[in-house]
Amino acid sequence: MSALINKFLPPSTAFATLFVLFLSGAALAQGKGHLEVTTIVQKEIHVENEDGDSETQLVVAETVLPGEHVVYTITFVNVGEAAAENVVITNPISESLTYVAGSASNGSMQVEFSVDGGKAFGLASELRIVDNGVERPATTNDYTHVRWVMQNELEVGAKGSASFAAVLQ
Amino acid sequence: MKTVRKRLSLLVRLSMTATALLLGQQAMALGTDPDTLVENTALVDYEVNGVGQAQEPSNAANFVVDRRVDFTVTRMGIALTPTTLGALAVDSPVAGNYLDFYVTNLSNGDLDFNLAFTQLASAFGEIYPPGPGTADTDVNMNVVRIRVSSALDPAGAPGTGPAPLFADADSYIDNLPEDRSIRVRLYADTPAALANTDVAGLSLDAVAADPTGTVAAPGTDLAESASWNELAVDNVFADSDNDNFESAADGFDITAPDLTVAKSASIVAPGTRALPGERIEYLITIDNTGGADTATNISIGDLIDDDVTFVPDAYNGGSSNIVFDQGLAAESFCNADDAADTDGDGCSISLAPITLTIAGRNAAGDPIDVAAGAIVTVRFQVEIPAL
Numbered sequence A: 001m002s003a004l005i006n007k008f009l010p011p012s013t014a015f016a017t018l019f020v021l022f023l024s025g026a027a028l029a030q031g032k033g034h035l036e037v038t039t040i041v042q043k044e045i046h047v048e049n050e051d052g053d054s055e056t057q058l059v060v061a062e063t064v065l066p067g068e069h070v071v072y073t074i075t076f077v078n079v080g081e082a083a084a085e086n087v088v089i090t091n092p093i094s095e096s097l098t099y100v101a102g103s104a105s106n107g108s109m110q111v112e113f114s115v116d117g118g119k120a121f122g123l124a125s126e127l128r129i130v131d132n133g134v135e136r137p138a139t140t141n142d143y144t145h146v147r148w149v150m151q152n153e154l155e156v157g158a159k160g161s162a163s164f165a166a167v168l169q
Numbered sequence B: 001m002k003t004v005r006k007r008l009s010l011l012v013r014l015s016m017t018a019t020a021l022l023l024g025q026q027a028m029a030l031g032t033d034p035d036t037l038v039e040n041t042a043l044v045d046y047e048v049n050g051v052g053q054a055q056e057p058s059n060a061a062n063f064v065v066d067r068r069v070d071f072t073v074t075r076m077g078i079a080l081t082p083t084t085l086g087a088l089a090v091d092s093p094v095a096g097n098y099l100d101f102y103v104t105n106l107s108n109g110d111l112d113f114n115l116a117f118t119q120l121a122s123a124f125g126e127i128y129p130p131g132p133g134t135a136d137t138d139v140n141m142n143v144v145r146i147r148v149s150s151a152l153d154p155a156g157a158p159g160t161g162p163a164p165l166f167a168d169a170d171s172y173i174d175n176l177p178e179d180r181s182i183r184v185r186l187y188a189d190t191p192a193a194l195a196n197t198d199v200a201g202l203s204l205d206a207v208a209a210d211p212t213g214t215v216a217a218p219g220t221d222l223a224e225s226a227s228w229n230e231l232a233v234d235n236v237f238a239d240s241d242n243d244n245f246e247s248a249a250d251g252f253d254i255t256a257p258d259l260t261v262a263k264s265a266s267i268v269a270p271g272t273r274a275l276p277g278e279r280i281e282y283l284i285t286i287d288n289t290g291g292a293d294t295a296t297n298i299s300i301g302d303l304i305d306d307d308v309t310f311v312p313d314a315y316n317g318g319s320s321n322i323v324f325d326q327g328l329a330a331e332s333f334c335n336a337d338d339a340a341d342t343d344g345d346g347c348s349i350s351l352a353p354i355t356l357t358i359a360g361r362n363a364a365g366d367p368i369d370v371a372a373g374a375i376v377t378v379r380f381q382v383e384i385p386a387l
Helices: A002-008 A011-030 B010-026
Strands: A035-048 A054-060 A069-078 A085-092 A097-099 A109-114 A128-131 A134-137 A145-150 A159-168 B041-048 B056-060 B067-069 B071-075 B081-084 B098-105 B111-119 B144-148 B172-176 B181-188 B199-209 B235-237 B246-255 B260-267 B279-287 B295-298 B300-304 B322-325 B332-334 B347-350 B354-358 B368-370 B375-383
Touching: A035 A085, A035 B041, A069 A085, A069 B041, A085 A159, A145 A159, B071 B199, B098 B111, B098 B172, B098 B199, B098 B246, B111 B144, B172 B181, B181 B199, B279 B300, B279 B368, B300 B375, B368 B375
Parallel strands: A035 B056, B067 B235, B071 B246, B081 B246
Antiparallel strands: A035 A054, A035 A069, A069 A159, A085 A145, A085 B041, A097 A159, A109 A145, A128 A134, B041 B056, B071 B098, B098 B181, B111 B172, B111 B199, B144 B181, B199 B246, B260 B279, B279 B375, B295 B368, B300 B354, B322 B332, B322 B375, B347 B354
16 A cells, blocks of 8 residues: 555655654554543432522442442543544442443433343333343343443543442342 | 253252252241342353354342331230239239230241330329320239240131240240241239229330340340441341331230228217216228229227226127128127137127227137228227226
8 A cells, every 4th residue: 555655746745645644553563552541430429409499419428328328430642643543431330339320321321231240231111121031122231341431532632421320229 | 049050960950959949948937048149140052143142141239138026016915904902913813914915027037036024104194095094004014924925826816826834935036037937925923902993004025036046145236337248147137126126015004992991989878978977989981982993801900098988788789889880781799808809709808998800800800891881880898987
């Protein structure tokens, strides 16, 4: 391909093209380090605000008891030198937790779930499960994983986040 | 649990799976067990220029499930338990000398309990409100013993397990599983002298203890953690008042005789005035209508004025000098002879001063008992000496 380009383009342009290819190759070789991913777990508490209304706050999950809601927030930053495409964030849902319906919703990403330990994923409305030989629509109790499929590229330096809530059984 | 790191050996992974299965089975109605590690690591897949890149894991955002310390103490009684004076707390066959409770674990894991009792003070108020006669009257039982049943109550049926026996272990509940209950009994000895309708209130007090304790080596009372830790088990008090202390009150209703004694005198016909040579009949009335228990072995002492003389043959055709009237029963007689009670009927008399002792109700010397609600009268005569 380089040879072809050399035939039709001035040398300086060819050099630039090579340089781009070289960069891509470096990125491939580097493998890791393009995205930085961090996860935090917090607990939902309900406090009364000044108007006497109940307000939900997120606090450090120092104590977590059965029945309480925890919120996982995953933040990812593109620290590489090329846009990341087809970004998919996958998060297992612990056996001790039950996903809270609707909590993973995200405007810019499609939310999918797995009910088979992360092998297959689908939209909440499409997932079905065979329970004691009877097929039925999957419920939040059946979810083993949640994943977010980013619709756009993650540009260099761009940052995104996804979160979901779960109740401790 | 689900994020198995690749560096772990197969053996470790297998054991993790086994642990996960075990935890799954243990998780009961009241939630995930304390000390369960809930792990979470997000994974990000992406491509650059259409080429798949190495999966990028996040840091681990883990936490450890904490212990919710929540339990209740419930009394099984629906009314005060009647008990008689001097009754001893023995396992069998004496009924009415114990109070039953059960302790229920509402935590998310096993709990031990240190047990104690409190003798309630009258200020405690009504034990079974509303209604009279149920307030503690600040009397205490003599000896109280705490006994814990040898087996749990059936699941979902608190208070229906085996009764705690007198011989069972005391004061400590070892490993009460979540959502289960066990019976606890307070055995108590009743003092020998209390008034009828006195109420002795007792409470069973429970404090959750370290579940690693045993009956032989009781666990220390659980304390709420001074500082919370995401990756360690914290104790979070969720019982009423959030103080790791629960208590239930019940009480004994003392049933005792309540005697009133009256003495009156009348001139024996045909005389109408107490003149020398006339006879006077004394009537002693022993009334137990206010009591709820039989008064037994009553002994009556009567000091007779030196100015009169005891009539030795007033009744029973001249062969007896004291007569008993016990309501529906026929009259019975005994004889006060001398201070030594030579005829053994329980009735005797001594001189200087003249003292009459009446401690038997017939020639056989049977004891004078007055049942609850009954009245017994005793009569004897004296004569005013002629001038």
